[in-house]
Amino acid sequence: MSKRILIIMAMAAEARPVIDQLGLRELPANPQLTSHFPRFQGEFAGKEIVISLNGKSTEYGVDRIGTEFAALNTQSAIVELAPELIINAGTCGAFSADADIADIITSDQPVVYHDHRVPLEGFDRFAMGAYPTAYCPEYFQGIEHKLGVVTTGNSLDMPDIDRQWIRQNQGMAKEMECAAVAATAHLYGIDFLPIKSVTDHIDIELDNVEQFLNNLSKASQKLSETLIRVLTNIN
Ligand code: ADE
Secondary structure, eight states: OOEEEEEEESOHHHHHHHHHHHTOEEOOOOTTOSSOOOEEEEEETTEEEEEEEOOBOTTTOSBOOSHHHHHHHHHHHHHHHOOSEEEEEEEEEEOTTTOOTTOEEEOSSOBEESSOOOOSTTHHHHHHOOBOOOOOGGGGTTOOOEEOEEEEOSOSSOOHHHHHHHHHTTEEEEESSHHHHHHHHHHTTOEEEEEEEEEEETTSSSOHHHHHHHHHHHHHHHHHHHHHHHHHHOO
């Protein structure tokens, strides 16, 4: 039996290049789910691949980015597809000393939150989280990548308190879904791997939104090339 790999992605624009390049077909919506997550399936390099998107908000017409829908998407895909490995692929911000635009960041360290602050005994560590990754050097053989902490929050901007937390946790990839996907994978005992491509520098003057929009296409293309090479390398 071929290995089943689930790839969770938040934005359609991030996923389009890899869906096209892998030639994946859209699955029909599950009639039992009133709010379905768009899913694309196919075979590649002897593996069964499903990309599951967070989908679009019916109220606001934009991709349902952020942790809530990432967790719901992941949970429903686990229940329906029983994957053996979950990858969270997407874009991120990074400090300019750590990575260039479109660089690939993955992690061999636990994924954390930088905006869950609960200063109560025990709840503090629970809120920050520490969800394991299943990084294997062989998956990234021949692929340029950086290893660092992926840190999740529900905002694109970075108030000082978030910056302090990110620095304190040595965060390298700042993004908006990974810890929620990792937590859900961990809940079900499924291996988890993040793969992020940098769209913006979080420590320069130029507005993050402007950088993000300027670099989204380049970063998504690089993400697609990397995903295809990692999927090829996985045994
Ligand atoms: N995704 C891409 N860039 C980001 C940033 N600066 N913060 C959060 N998520 C992001």
